[in-house]
Amino acid sequence: MAYIDYYKILGVDKKATADQIKKAYRKLARKYHPDVNAGDKTAEKKFKEINEANEVLSHPANREKYDKHGEHWKHGEEYEKAQQQQRQYQQQQSGGGFGGYSEADFGEGGDFSDFFQSMFGGSGGGAGFGRSSGGSTSGKFKGQDVSAELTLHLRDAAKTHQQTFDINGKKVRITIPAGVADGQKIKLRGHGNPGHNGGPNGDLYITFNIAEDKHFKRNGDDLNVNVEIDLYTAILGGEVTVQTLEGSVNLKVKPETQNGTRVRLKGKGFPVYKKEGSFGDLFVTYVVKMPTNLNTKEKELFQQLKDLQNG
Incomplete structure (x- = not known):
C-alpha cells in the first residue's frame, strides 16, 4: 500500500492537536460535501480522502500507529513481529542456525524467507507465518476499528432516515434515529476493517456533526x-x-x-x-x-x- 500523507490532506501539522484536526476536518468536509458539490467527481474524491484521513488521525490509537508505521499502520503489531522475526532469522543465518524455528513452521517445501518477503514487499509467495517452535497456531487478529464523522442538517437529524456512505471503498447503509445530537457517537459492530487470520472485523464508530440551522x-x-x-x-x-x-x-x-x-x-x-x-x-x-x-x-x-x- 502506498504511503498517503493524511496530515497533508487535512492541511495540518504533524504536531496538530485533536481539536485542530477536528476543526480542519469539519471545514473541509463542509467545503467538499456532496450536498454542496452535486455531480462534481473531483469534490467527491476529495471528500473521500478527507474522511479517510480523519478516520485515522481522529482516533488516537490509529494515529499513533500511523505515525510509527506509515503505510503499514493497519497491521502495526504484525509488522513489528515480522521485523523482529526477520532480524532473528538474519542473525541465525549468519550464525548458521535457525534458533528454534524450522522450515516446516513456515509452510512445507517453502522458503523460510517467503513470509518476510510478502510482508516487506519481496516477490516471494510463501504460505505465511504458521506455528512457533512451541506448536501453537498463529493468533487471530481483530480488524482495526474505523472512526468516521457524518454531517447532518438539523432538519434531517429530526427524522428517522437511512443514509449510505463509503467506508474503505465499501458502501455502508445505516438507519439514523431521530433526535441524534451534535457530537454523539454510535458504534456499528463488525463494520470496521477486515480481521486477519480469520479474526473478527473491527467496529465502525460514527460521530455526528449537526450543522446549524438558519431558523432554529x-x-x-x-x-x-x-x-x-x-x-x-x-x-x-x-x-x-x-x-x-x-x-x-x-x-x-x-x-x-x-x-x-x-x-x-x-x-x-x-x-x-x-x-x-x-x-x-x-x-x-x-x-x-x-x-x-x-x-x-x-x-x-x-x-x-x-x-x-x-x-
Whole structure:
C-alpha cells in the first residue's frame, strides 16, 4: 500500500492537536460535501480522502500507529513481529542456525524467507507465518476499528432516515434515529476493517456533526426561534404565524407585549432520541420591529401619544 500523507490532506501539522484536526476536518468536509458539490467527481474524491484521513488521525490509537508505521499502520503489531522475526532469522543465518524455528513452521517445501518477503514487499509467495517452535497456531487478529464523522442538517437529524456512505471503498447503509445530537457517537459492530487470520472485523464508530440551522437554535431537545412582530401588534395585540419543524402555527399576541417576551409551545421542539412520540419544547422569542420611514403625520401622531403618556 502506498504511503498517503493524511496530515497533508487535512492541511495540518504533524504536531496538530485533536481539536485542530477536528476543526480542519469539519471545514473541509463542509467545503467538499456532496450536498454542496452535486455531480462534481473531483469534490467527491476529495471528500473521500478527507474522511479517510480523519478516520485515522481522529482516533488516537490509529494515529499513533500511523505515525510509527506509515503505510503499514493497519497491521502495526504484525509488522513489528515480522521485523523482529526477520532480524532473528538474519542473525541465525549468519550464525548458521535457525534458533528454534524450522522450515516446516513456515509452510512445507517453502522458503523460510517467503513470509518476510510478502510482508516487506519481496516477490516471494510463501504460505505465511504458521506455528512457533512451541506448536501453537498463529493468533487471530481483530480488524482495526474505523472512526468516521457524518454531517447532518438539523432538519434531517429530526427524522428517522437511512443514509449510505463509503467506508474503505465499501458502501455502508445505516438507519439514523431521530433526535441524534451534535457530537454523539454510535458504534456499528463488525463494520470496521477486515480481521486477519480469520479474526473478527473491527467496529465502525460514527460521530455526528449537526450543522446549524438558519431558523432554529437547538438546546438539547428544545428549540429556540426568534419571531418578528411589528410595533402595532406588540402594543394592540394580534396574531402571528410561527414556523415549527412540522409546519406553521398561529399564535395570539397579547396587547402590550414587550420586546424579548418568550412563550413556550409544548411538544413542538426536537424529537427525543430513541423515544418515539416524545418531543422537547419550542420557545418563541418576540422581537419587536420598530417602524421606519415615518411621514410627518405619523410622527405627529407619535408625538401626541407621547404627550398623552406624559400628561
